[in-house]
Every structure is written in structure tokens, then in C-alpha cells.
Amino acid sequence: MDVNEHRDILITHNRLQNTDDVYTFYYDETNNIRKLYLTDLGLNVEQDDNFVLAGILHKGIQNDADFSALFDTLNLQKTVKELKFKHIAKGPFLDILKSKKLCTVLCWLSKNGFYIHYFNLNLLYWSVVDMVDSIIGELNNPFYIMNHMQIKSDFYELANSNRSVFLRNLKDFNYPNVRGDRCDDFCLWLIAFVNNQGVILPDLNKNILNGLVKESLSIDELPFISGFREGELISEFMVFYLRNLYLYKNSKHVFDEEHQIEDNLKDFPLTENSVPLNNYEFVRSHDYKAIQISDVVAGLFGKYFTYLKNVSDEQLIMDKAELTSQQLETLGALKKIIDVSDELSRGFFNVVSSSGEQRKNNSFLHGV
Incomplete structure (x- = not known):
């Protein structure tokens, strides 16, 4: 290098x-x-x-x-x-x-x-924000790119607020090696999790994060959640x-x-x-x-x-x-x-x- x-x-x-x-x-x-x-x-x-x-x-x-x-x-x-x-x-x-x-x-x-x-x-922040980066990177939306730090911070707060449930679901999906045939199910779970836990965020922050994760269903491939050793975060x-x-x-x-x-x-x-x-x-x-x-x-x-x-x-x-x-x-x-x-x-x-x-x-x- x-x-x-x-x-x-x-x-x-x-x-x-x-x-x-x-x-x-x-x-x-x-x-x-x-x-x-x-x-x-x-x-x-x-x-x-x-x-x-x-x-x-x-x-x-x-x-x-x-x-x-x-x-x-x-x-x-x-x-x-x-x-x-x-x-x-x-x-x-x-x-x-x-x-x-x-x-x-x-x-x-x-x-x-x-x-x-x-x-x-x-x-934990380092381990889970790849999910957000993966969606933002594929959408290439200037608004999400400009606000990516706050969006990742909000997502981490949700994950940390109910970490036992969050981590158990990651394990069930073999994150960060989610199989292709399970990607849609993973995205649907992610959308539901953000929607349910988002009550702890200010309304504007919740709506932005909700909007972002819903976009995950329109993406063909989320590069940061697949192709790695399953269960290994760092x-x-x-x-x-x-x-x-x-x-x-x-x-x-x-x-x-x-x-x-x-x-x-x-x-x-x-x-x-x-x-x-x-x-x-x-x-x-x-x-x-x-x-x-x-x-x-x-x-x-x-x-x-x-x-x-x-x-x-x-x-x-x-x-x-x-x-x-x-x-x-x-x-x-x-x-x-x-x-x-x-x-x-x-x-x-x-x-x-x-x-x-x-x-x-x-x-x-x-x-x-």
C-alpha cells in the first residue's frame, strides 16, 4: 500500500x-x-x-x-x-x-x-452502520449522503436501545453474510425494526430513517451485508x-x-x-x-x-x-x-x- x-x-x-x-x-x-x-x-x-x-x-x-x-x-x-x-x-x-x-x-x-x-x-457502532452505508451507497441520493452521519447515529441508537432483539435477528440472518434469497426478508425485518423502535427518535429523524430503509427493497444488491464470514463483526x-x-x-x-x-x-x-x-x-x-x-x-x-x-x-x-x-x-x-x-x-x-x-x-x- x-x-x-x-x-x-x-x-x-x-x-x-x-x-x-x-x-x-x-x-x-x-x-x-x-x-x-x-x-x-x-x-x-x-x-x-x-x-x-x-x-x-x-x-x-x-x-x-x-x-x-x-x-x-x-x-x-x-x-x-x-x-x-x-x-x-x-x-x-x-x-x-x-x-x-x-x-x-x-x-x-x-x-x-x-x-x-x-x-x-x-x-457496536462500527459493526452495524454498514447496513446504512450499504443502502446510501447504492441509492447515491445527495440528501442521504449529506446527512449520513446523523442517519447512522440514529440507526445505532435504535439498535442499541433493544440490542438483544437486534443482535438475535442479525444472527438468524447470518449477518454479515445474508444469502441472496433472504435479502428481501432481511430488508423487511429492518424496516419493521426501525418503524417499531423509531419512537425514541424525534419525528423528523424517524421519518428520514424510515424512508431510507424502505428504499432497501428497491436495491438489487446490498454489498456490505453479504459475502463476509457469517457472524463475524470485527x-x-x-x-x-x-x-x-x-x-x-x-x-x-x-x-x-x-x-x-x-x-x-x-x-x-x-x-x-x-x-x-x-x-x-x-x-x-x-x-x-x-x-x-x-x-x-x-x-x-x-x-x-x-x-x-x-x-x-x-x-x-x-x-x-x-x-x-x-x-x-x-x-x-x-x-x-x-x-x-x-x-x-x-x-x-x-x-x-x-x-x-x-x-x-x-x-x-x-x-x-
Whole structure:
């Protein structure tokens, strides 16, 4: 894969800045379930918390920050040989905001020339919105194309509101490998499901989504719901590691040891003008304090984005109003380093989630 094939489109479409500059990225992950597939009980995992690939970065190849001084300040127990998120904060998101150690880490990063980056993936959203994309792609209707993000978000809200029924029917239809002779039955079920569950949406949103799924019966083939391994929603996470490698092609990317991903990347070499691009490496986190801090960052965002996915708009407003001074200080430190990072390059942040989750993020963190 030539890195410029998708890179130029991504930069232009999203108006990303400073992507040619040299940075050093450090990565860790949380909630990597390896695979997601349908079972008779729903999904193969009890909790489909958001997958997050995140960490810290700095300009250039070298940074002279004294990690040892930070670790000393954290006053960790002597038995701790490798810093993990659990040593900094525990519990659900609102509880981890109470951690003075977490606030210390975030403030230290800001003062020592570090930035942060993350990729956030809502697993169920990613798995089911192909149905909507399949219909919109075949219709090629400008109205649906212009409003596709809101339509997909509404569809996800319906699927999530009665997920046990929704997932059971997907399993019965062998999604995402619906046989040709069952496509009409699948579309009829989809129409009925949206019509029945759509009462939770505003009338306009419900009518638009209803109109879209009814159009599915007029389409000869829905490419994203057939031809794949039945029951398998996510086969691997390797594709999510690629984006930064080609977007920030001049940078160095240092990942925590992950043998499956490393092997997959070897089978999917990146090139530039037919020349191999070797801009990444996998290391043992025990030897890299920057990777250990990235574990803290990934853990923080894993908790945060899962909180946003599950909290209602009303509860979110009450939660923010009841934050203590320590929680507000930690949240302020998080907002500060996100704002500075975003100003340097918006490409540091990549999100695959519903519009509702993104709206709640803007409200809780940025007050928008």
C-alpha cells in the first residue's frame, strides 16, 4: 500500500495541519477484544467497551524530559516495576477524575513538551452502520449522503436501545453474510425494526430513517451485508493501527508489544513510491517509560469514551454540575492538553462513534 494513496485525500477532506512534520508517537491500547462476533446470546464479550489506541507524542525524534522525576513525584509503591493505569486511578470515569496522580501526569506532560493522541472506536457502532452505508451507497441520493452521519447515529441508537432483539435477528440472518434469497426478508425485518423502535427518535429523524430503509427493497444488491464470514463483526484491529503510520509518514511510531498486530503489519507493508516505509517499531513497555505513560492515557480515554457511550444527556449534565474541585482540576488539565494537541494537528484525534457520543464529548469536556 502506497502511503500517499489515501493520505492526500484524508488531509484535504479533513483540512489537517502539520502532518508532514516529524513527531515521535508512543502508543498503548485498552479494551482490545481481538475479535467481535455474534453468538446465540448476543456478542462474544460481556462488555463491548470502546476500543482505544492512544498515547503521548513529542516534536522531533528526541525529548529530554526526565521521566524519573515524574515517577518519583507519583510516589509509587516500591513493588511497582512498570507503571500501569491501575497505579494512577481506579474505578469508573467520574472516580478516576478524583485522582491527584492522574492530574499530576497530565500537568507534567503539558509542561514538558508532550502532546496526546487517540483513536476511539465504538465496537457496536462500527459493526452495524454498514447496513446504512450499504443502502446510501447504492441509492447515491445527495440528501442521504449529506446527512449520513446523523442517519447512522440514529440507526445505532435504535439498535442499541433493544440490542438483544437486534443482535438475535442479525444472527438468524447470518449477518454479515445474508444469502441472496433472504435479502428481501432481511430488508423487511429492518424496516419493521426501525418503524417499531423509531419512537425514541424525534419525528423528523424517524421519518428520514424510515424512508431510507424502505428504499432497501428497491436495491438489487446490498454489498456490505453479504459475502463476509457469517457472524463475524470485527475480525481484527490491525487496520486501526495503519492510519497514523501513513498520515504521519515522516514520524516515528513506537507501539507496545502486540505480536498479532506486528505480524499483520508485516504482511501489509507500507511503501512510498515503491520504497518500503519503516517508520514504526514494537517494544517492551517495561523498557519505555513513554509507553507506560501511554498506558495511563489509553486507560483514561477508555474509561471516558465508555462513559460517554452509556450516559444519558440528562445524567451527563447532572454529573458535570456535581464535580468536585479535584475532578474539575483533572478535567481542566485534560482539556488543556487536548486543546494544545488539537491546535498542533487535528489529525492526532480520530473517532468512530455516534454523533450523540461526539455531542456529549463536546458538552462535557468543552462546554459546547
